[in-house]
Amino acid sequence: MADHPFIFSGFGSAAVHGGHEEDPRHAHVTPIYATSTFRFDTAEQGMRRFTGEEPGYIYSRWGNPTFTEAENKIAVLEAFGLNLHVKGLLHASGMAAITTLMLSNLKAGDKILTHYSLYGGTEELVLKVLSQIGIEAIISDLRDLETAEHILKQDKGIKLMYLETPANPTIRCVDIEALTTLAKKYGIKVACDNTFATPYLQQPFRYGVDFVIHSTTKFLNGHGNMIGGILLGRDIDFMKAKVTKTQQLLGGNANPFDAFLLNNGLKTLELRMERHCSNAMTVAEYLAQHPKVSGVNYTGLSSHPDYALAQKQMRLGGGMLSFELKDGFNAGVRFMNRLQMCVRTVSLGTCDTLLCHAASMTHYGIPKEQREQYGITDGLIRMNVGIENSVDIIADLEEALG
Template identity: 70%
Template sequence: MEKKFTPQGFGSAAVHAGHLQDPNYAHQTPIYASSTYVFDTAEQGMRRFAGEEEGYIYSRYGNPTIAEAERKITALETFGLDVQAKGILHASGMAAISTLLLSTLRAGDKILTHYSLYSGTDNVMRTILPHFGIEAITMDMQDLEKVEDVIQHDRHIKLLYLETPANPTIQIVDIEELTAIAKRYNLHVACDNTFATPYLQQPFRYGVDYIVHSTTKFLNGHGTAIGGILIGSDVERMKDHITKSHRILGGNGNPFDAFLLTQGIKTLELRMERHCSNAVKVADYLEKHPAVAKVNYEGLVSHPGYEVAKKQMRKPGAMLSFELKGGMEAGVDCMNRLQFCTRTVSLGTVDTLLCHPPSMTHFSVPKEQRERYGITDGLIRMNVGIENVEDILADLEQAIR
């Protein structure tokens, strides 16, 4: 029986949205481990390839397990908004970003973006896209007048690319104001919403055209699968041009990881509530610590993006970074002394993760550029988990000299 009930709460949507009744009435959508699909007749195959009939053809083109994850995430990004959108699941966040950039830009075009992007995104823009004749302009987007001046005087700029909060300095940019500027000059706007998740922030609310996520992170929540998604508010373009680009480029997700992702999303609201409440307490502790020079966390009044974050985020997130006064030696020493928190890269899992960006995630970014972005030698990035906060604080106390 088809359900017609519309959930009123975000948590309810996270559990139920996107689910279609399985033909065999399985409670959970099964893992459809099939590379291809059969046709009743040759004519049916012809209709499906021509786009005249809905149905699956080949799992690089679409898969029932993958489709549920796409529908669920899209429903959360548009929850409570008068916005239609379509999502396409990818093998990774970088695959989703690559599909976005290669399907929306051409030789001679430029991207306008800001400092302190995820290192993979920075690398694509800095080392890959120039081979295709596409240039990235990186600037401080806190100065809105300067942003508009740059756009106004360079008609080759076609895409405004945002990441907020940004990795790993937790820089906040104003989605609403920047999107308004971009739209005055007919630019497309994309936003990486990985750190915030749709529970804390919905970029479509402000007129953004595309949202990307590394679903590996908070959406999955348990560190069990790699994935990414690209969601666009121009449904017809997503179904046609973007889908064709995605299929040709081959960055499709897989049904096993999509199943794990779908299960993880069901507890997103509960997890983010605990992540965020713990992060506020950890940030407050670190800001008062004598060995800490600076704490980057949008929930602190001292953060330059505090007011903007209050405007566009439901509450401060789970990610923070802090700079130790002792530089590289202090950063490495802190990492080595951890006993309870986890020493690893990535983020978004239920356990607390710490990494040292200068020697790990952002090692490939030139030192001069890293420091200009605020990624100093003593910087530690922290994914505050959902454990009891007193255990997190106790481990930090003994690790930070």
């Protein structure tokens, strides 16, 4: 056995082996630790575990070896090549991770600065739930750095800047580095939802953000067979103390079976993202020339308004795109009903191609006038481009558009 840790030179190797700890019974794949609690050898050991003097597991709401594997692996990937140590906390869902983020960093009277075109669940959380406990959201176009600085300069109540890039479902991007630099100037923490890009395509910690969030349900798992989320932070002491305690008391922990599925899905992340991205580029180019499509939002197309920014902070264009049908809501419904191979559903990040009509599905709870302000029109279709053969994806789209 070597007396020093192996250093991974490739992302794919880190995705397969990163974060792994040898199982005491030498299982090749980290097992599903389906236990609610963990026993102590002595009363004294129990006391040491509770005081934190001795590392170890107590109760699965507070931690579990199957969770730890996924937490450590994702932390390795988000910090890959950055000479940075981060800590991850696995959650029952992406929304649970976001809730822990908000409630561990904000209190009544504090404000969040965020931008247009967030995931609908996140927007509803900050506008309809956090507002009830005195936490206010300021939503602006953060692609305009002058406006962002004006807001930060004028409002001392802002304590957290929350970014999502590329955003759901318009695929708009914000400049992580510029906004983080601006936030730090005013002593404000920054969190970034990296679900759409994954750490293979984009690493927000590279630009100084404090927290990264994922819905692990999506590309990290990649197979649509589990629900989960993760919150990662670079302030290890804060993550171990305030954030961990908040998660434990909210009860938004993961479960061992979903963590097991996530661990297995992560191993193929690099391979899947390469195929997602190459297929998405092919599909985006096809849609861009279709007579019934008025516009395509894909960061890999030079026509995308944030193309240059995406080239700067993303490795490839990603597996997500959206496109707008010329005839609006009815055209969207008709198109969705004519799909055969591609799947009508609201999630994303799976191996199969998934399509969603935002106005009637993910953003149905957002008023029409507000949706359109964010670029979410009645004819907008969000598309997770899967890893099938691109010729078959396009054939299905051609039939549905016809």
